[in-house]
Amino acid sequence: MEDLATNALPYDFGHLDDLMEKAGIDVLLATSKHNVQYLMGGYRFIFFSAMDAIGHSRYLPIVAYVKGAPRKTAYVANKMEGMEHANRPFWTPHFFPVAWGTRDAMAQAIKHLKAEGPASPRIGIEPGFLPLDAARDLEAAYSNAPLIDACGVLERLRAVKSPKELAMLKDASERISASMQATVRWAREGSTKKEIIDRLRAEESSRGLQFEYCLLTLGASHNRASSDQAWAAGEVLSIDSGGNLDGYIGDICRMGVLGEPDTELEDLLAEIETVQQAAFSKIAAGAKAGDLIEAGEAELAKQPNATCTDFFAHGMGVITHEAPFVMTNHPVAYEGIDRDEPLKAGMVLSVETTMLHPTRGFIKLEDTLAVTRSGYELYGGEGRGWNRGGR
Structure with a gap:
C-alpha cells in the first residue's frame, strides 16, 4: 500500500480486515471524531474540534472502508476541509468535501458505497455516534443489509499503540x-x-x-x-x-x-x-x-x-x-x-x-x-x- 501514502497510519489494514471478518462486517462507516481521526492517521478538522453543531444540523465526518480494499476508502468531509486537503493531502483515495450536515454527509457515503461496495453489505457503524436522521437514511438505502455495532472492532484496532x-x-x-x-x-x-x-x-x-x-x-x-x-x-x-x-x-x-x-x-x-x-x-x-x-x-x-x-x-x-x-x-x-x-x-x-x-x-x-x-x-x-x- 505504499502508493497510498499510508506509512504514517497507526494501524495495519490486514489487522482491520481480520477484526471486521470476525465481527461479520463487510463495510465500516466510522462517524465519531476520535475514530475518524485515528483512521485518517491523526487528522482532525480544527473548525469542529470543540463543537459539532452548525446551522440546522451538525458536523458528521465519515470514513468508509471496504474490507480487503483499502483503495476504495473514502473520507466524506465538510466543504471547508478541501482547503485542509490542499495543504496536506489525505491518504484516502476518495475524498468528498461536500457536507454541511448529517444527511448530506450520509448521502455521499451511501453514493460511494453503492459504487464501490458489495451489493448487500453487512455495515459496521458506531451506534452512539450516528445521528438518527443519518441512520434512517442508511437503513432506507440498504433495507436488506444489517447494521452491526463496530465499536469493538475499532477499540481492538486502537488497543496497541504505535x-x-x-x-x-x-x-x-x-x-x-x-x-x-x-x-x-x-x-x-x-x-x-x-x-x-x-x-x-x-x-x-x-x-x-x-x-x-x-x-x-x-x-x-x-x-x-x-x-x-x-x-x-x-x-x-x-x-x-x-x-x-x-x-x-x-x-x-x-x-x-x-x-x-x-x-x-x-x-x-x-x-x-x-x-x-x-x-x-x-x-x-x-x-x-x-x-x-x-x-x-x-x-x-x-x-x-x-x-x-x-x-x-x-x-x-x-x-x-x-x-x-x-x-x-x-x-x-x-x-x-x-x-x-x-x-x-x-x-x-x-x-x-x-x-x-x-x-x-x-x-x-x-x-x-x-x-x-x-x-x-x-x-x-x-x-x-x-x-x-x-x-
Whole structure:
C-alpha cells in the first residue's frame, strides 16, 4: 500500500480486515471524531474540534472502508476541509468535501458505497455516534443489509499503540505534569479554585495542549467542581486534568499542599503510593490484565484508610477510557472484558488510587503507564510527592 501514502497510519489494514471478518462486517462507516481521526492517521478538522453543531444540523465526518480494499476508502468531509486537503493531502483515495450536515454527509457515503461496495453489505457503524436522521437514511438505502455495532472492532484496532502514538502520549503526560507543577507553585493563600483552574488552562495551552478539563479539590472538601472556594494555609490541593496533544490524551493527578506536609499527610500519600506500586509491579507484556487489579486491591485492603480509599485502572489513548478494559463498572459503566486477557506491549494504562479522607480531604495519584515487554514505562512521573504551593 505504499502508493497510498499510508506509512504514517497507526494501524495495519490486514489487522482491520481480520477484526471486521470476525465481527461479520463487510463495510465500516466510522462517524465519531476520535475514530475518524485515528483512521485518517491523526487528522482532525480544527473548525469542529470543540463543537459539532452548525446551522440546522451538525458536523458528521465519515470514513468508509471496504474490507480487503483499502483503495476504495473514502473520507466524506465538510466543504471547508478541501482547503485542509490542499495543504496536506489525505491518504484516502476518495475524498468528498461536500457536507454541511448529517444527511448530506450520509448521502455521499451511501453514493460511494453503492459504487464501490458489495451489493448487500453487512455495515459496521458506531451506534452512539450516528445521528438518527443519518441512520434512517442508511437503513432506507440498504433495507436488506444489517447494521452491526463496530465499536469493538475499532477499540481492538486502537488497543496497541504505535511508537509514534506512544511518543505522543508520553509527551502529553509530561506537558500536563509540568503544567500542574507550575500551577501549584503559582497558587497561594486566597487563590480560588476557579483561578487555579484558569491558571492550569493557561499553563497547558502555553505548552501546546488543548485543555480538556480540571477536577480540583481544596482542603477537606471532596467537591471537585470549580468554585470560589479559596486555598488556605496547611490545606491540601488535588489537581486532576486531561489535556489533548494532537488527538492523544494525557491524564494524571497530582497533590499539592500550602506550606509543608505534616506527618499525617506524608503517611496518607504513602498509603496511596504503596497501592500504586503494587499494581505497577504486575504490569508487563504477557501478564494477565486482572493481575494488576488484584495486586492493587490486595494492597489497598492492608492500608489503615482502606475503607475510604478506592483503586481503579483503565486503558487510555485517543479517549480516556479505551481498551484494555480491565474493570467492570468501576466507576465508568462498561464491562471489564479484558481482565482475563494478557497485556500486550504498546498498550497504555491509567492507574489511580483515590482517598476521600474525612478530615484531610481528597488525596489521589493517577499515573499513565505504557506496557513494555519487560514491564512498563511511567509517563509524566514528576511531581508524584507533595508539591508546595506559593513558591
